[in-house]
Amino acid sequence: MDEGSVSPKAVAVEGQGLWKEFSTKKWVGAKRQVTRSYALKGVDLAVQRREILGILGPNGSGKSTLIRLMATLLIPDQGWLKVFGLDVIRDRQRVRRLINRVSVEASFFKKLTARENLAYAAGLYGVSNAKAQVEATRILASLGLQRDKLEVPLETLSRGQQQKIAIARALLTSPTLMLLDEPTTGLDPTSRRDVQEFVLNVRREHDSTMVLCTHDMAEAERLCDRIAIIHEGRIIAVGTPADLIASYASGGGLEDAFFHITGLDQERLRAEAEGDG
């Protein structure tokens, strides 16, 4: 099998018993204080091929940790995780060829232009600069970004424009698994709508599976085939948006189901989500 192709029978993402603990150390006087916290506590999950799985959870619930594990940027303390049947630790290089990620921060060399940033990113994946520029222009046009925005330093672009370029960067490498970590957080409604439309188009036109972390219930309901609700490091409910609403918020919406499942205070969570934006 070519290292960039995947077994047609393989589950896109499969993980079991995933635990991840982080510790922070600081000196208090002459004493070193270590604070430990669990980001994940025995997470099991499966994402089917061509599926969009939404991961919903409040801040600090473990969403980004889970995405980072899939992105081969973290090593779990316990448990295992496979992407298209490949272990994220043992087969790291092959997994990396299949994935790309859009994170909440647009993470670019801010002084470089979009073209220069995209040339660098595409080059790391063996995509020629000429092909990358043509493809990036096409992707960005479909996201509603003008061509001249590619020629100016990233730091002069708005957050929404930067995020669109981040999406183009991820798509340039034709990933089989897209990891979207709050890609629309902080975007204005038009940009958010553009990105959401684009995600749906990508799914329609490509053999792509997506894992989408979001705070936005409407976005999750619109884009996701299934939603996993994560809270305090545990996945506490999984189902289609309709199933979750039917089971936990009959007559209500996904937001009601989410609050029912997590037992969280609605006002506090809204304030947190607005704070993120």
Place this chain on the structure above:
Amino acid sequence: MSPAGRELHALWSVVRRNFHLVRRYLGWELVFLFYNVINTLTIALIAFALPPADRDRTIIYLTIGALLWNFLSILFQEVASSVSWERWEGTIEYSFMAPIHRLTYLAGVCMYAVLYGVLRTIVILVAVALFFHIHLARADWLGAAMILAGSSLPFIGLGLIGAVLPLLSTERGAQATQVIQGVILLVSGIYYPISVLPGWIRWMSHLSPATYTLEAARRAILNGEGPLHLLPLTIKLFLSGLILVPLGLAVFQLAEHWAMRNGTLKRSG
């Protein structure tokens, strides 16, 4: 594209990215270059405080020290600061999740550092030559070039070890690399013979590749010793590179594994 072709393509992408960054920070680069030129001239001017008979030789002695230190510190600094720079920009996770060997990424950083270091050193050399009108008729440039090439490897190895520190400590790692650089500057006889160092510190001179580089470069330029005479020192430098580069790479990979376990690749740690 073949796997080897992909790796080469990725390597060139890293080199090109760094030159793009130089262009964007051109103002700063020119300021640093200006400072390096002035610094080298200032150091060489110390020779004018000596009797005229010793002057020319001392100017060249000091200039070689300043130029080599300039080249080697660019090499060390660019490699060592590659991680902290990417962490500062917030791009490190993207660079490190790319499907390339870590050696490819680091080789790209090193290749850029060598090219950029040579370029800057040439500019400073021209400025010094114009300022002092020094005569280098006796110099064996082939020998000097051989030494420069031989010394690049061990310094890349040291740079790789230095680059590990920001992976281990998000806050203090970059500062710690400055400490390493400072110690090399002190013990390697950049501006004075190592014999003037106190006995308790002199043993460190023998561990520094810069000591051998300087000794060989001075022999090539001041005494006109050719490649044949300098071969033992070149081999010594090359061998130290053969130890330090794989060691640096192994240490880097261990540190990356540690960072992936502890979640310190991310900017905020």
